[in-house]
Amino acid sequence: MKPARLGRRFVVSALSVLPALHVLPWRASAQAQATDPLPSWNNGRAKQSILDFVAAVTREGSADFVQPSERVATFDNDGTLWVEQPMYTQLAFALDRVVKLAPEHPEWKGTQPFKAAIEGDMKTLAESGERGMLELVLATHADMTTAQFEKIVTDWLATAQHPRFRRPYTKLVYQPMLEVLDYLHANQFQTFIVSGGGIEFMRPWTERVYGVPPERVVGTSIKTKFEMRDGRPELFRLAQVNFIDDKAGKPVGINEHIGRRPIAAFGNSDGDLEMLQWTTLAGDRRRLGLIVHHTDAEREYAYDRHSHVGKLDRALDAAAQNRWTVVSMKEDWNEIFPLAVRPLGIGGSSR
């Protein structure tokens, strides 16, 4: 145990007896306030667990010290770094693609789940489940080069808007998590995104939005094929699944891409359970597991054990058992989105 950490804990504990003074250590000096690396986080156990962990693994001489090269942290994307309700952004993209491509595919009008996608019949779409989603993705994300797909994604994200917040999806990333990413980067962490979403759907924008470059994005992929065509080297995207980077696939994807066990992992759903287990339960050194719990229906969404998107059930039980940090968006975050984006009709003056 490190004296510095005990000290800070002691202060927090002692202050809980003196509620009127509990903001003191954070406001003690203008300097301390100015250098708070996580200003959108309310003081509390969740924020403190992040600060304590980073302090411990970066303090030379500490028993928990970790060399910079081994400071690997992995982040789920949907629901952990950006909004995943009312549907995964990539599904919204696929639905728009189906509508756009429909004239070239008259057969879709009589085939599910394409018919439902064209008609905006969300109930039938939901019933088609993961298999239906996969069909939509394969039909709309393949039969083109990797360069063409990158352009389609970039163009779509430049104009598409979230149905509730009426903002581009890349503006619906979580400000507190951006602060965690920045804080880890400042402390010589390598951060990776490890998402069930498509690897090539994320890479065109993760560096600009999160500061995470393409080589540090791990995700679900379809197969590609190299060909020289008219003297030009091209990679063609095939309508075949290559790898599903979700659930038990996440540790596999982490090992394949990174080749090191992370020392910290951030998720929000049962899809992240195995990543959190792989990261935190090796029993060899201090690690951080963190789950973002969506508890704020007003500013974002509230969902967990019974949600069709981002279901958080087994991982919530495991969090209690394994002492993973559980972040309540409502209690722990004083801002949700950058620039105080608020849903239309709530809070009013968001434009």
Next chain:
Amino acid sequence: MKPARLGRRFVVSALSVLPALHVLPWRASAQAQATDPLPSWNNGRAKQSILDFVAAVTREGSADFVQPSERVATFDNDGTLWVEQPMYTQLAFALDRVVKLAPEHPEWKGTQPFKAAIEGDMKTLAESGERGMLELVLATHADMTTAQFEKIVTDWLATAQHPRFRRPYTKLVYQPMLEVLDYLHANQFQTFIVSGGGIEFMRPWTERVYGVPPERVVGTSIKTKFEMRDGRPELFRLAQVNFIDDKAGKPVGINEHIGRRPIAAFGNSDGDLEMLQWTTLAGDRRRLGLIVHHTDAEREYAYDRHSHVGKLDRALDAAAQNRWTVVSMKEDWNEIFPLAVRPLGIGGSSR
């Protein structure tokens, strides 16, 4: 065209008329000599092509300037960074594993290619081809955890010796290529290994030997499976091929792992042809392709179009056509291995 580059080329060209003076620009001052980043490279077109390329892409304001984040260079491993004759190091490892595991597999005595491996019958082994090699690898590299495999590889490399040079394999890396890696790292390149060899066979030692960390190693892989066993998270290696990172697989592996097109690629065989095409033929900016040609039977090996290991035939033709740099080990390298390791019986005083 950059004045500095033209200037240097002009000097080299003018000096070719004055052979007695041709070392002058490199010995002009003690400082220039001390700062030569590639001292094991003889002056000549190969060395100059590397220096010119790095100068061009790192000079701000140059038309060829590339942002550090996009300075990605990929290196084949076998025959490009370390010795691949008389057989791939990983095959030597697999053969040793077969001998070690044979008592647990009495059936191997009557089954090829295992029988040949146990008896050291290299002719039969060679005849079993790639399929035979794959069988040996799957039988000896799987049915264990990733952590167990890492230990087996590390232990083997600590004691195994190359049959001709009588040195550990990790001492049979090419000194001139180590200098290229260092030179690129000093110029803010991210270097990746992109090898047909096993990704998990390389990762335990590439950081120590090449300065290339595990997350920047791309290679052939078998499938793994995540399981919680006795409360511990484990990845089990399965006897199933996941991905072959060779030939047309190399651009696929590069795209999957890196998500950017390299600006430089280094190889030595037809297995690297597609990586060199993918890297250099996009037609959008200046790129470097380089092939190490094994021309030095005395200090290393001489082989190309008719070799069973590291065959260099189509890629040699493509090099001429595409202006890739072709390095003659005999002519261009004044040292082959670090610490002047020499084959036993040649050169004498290597111990």
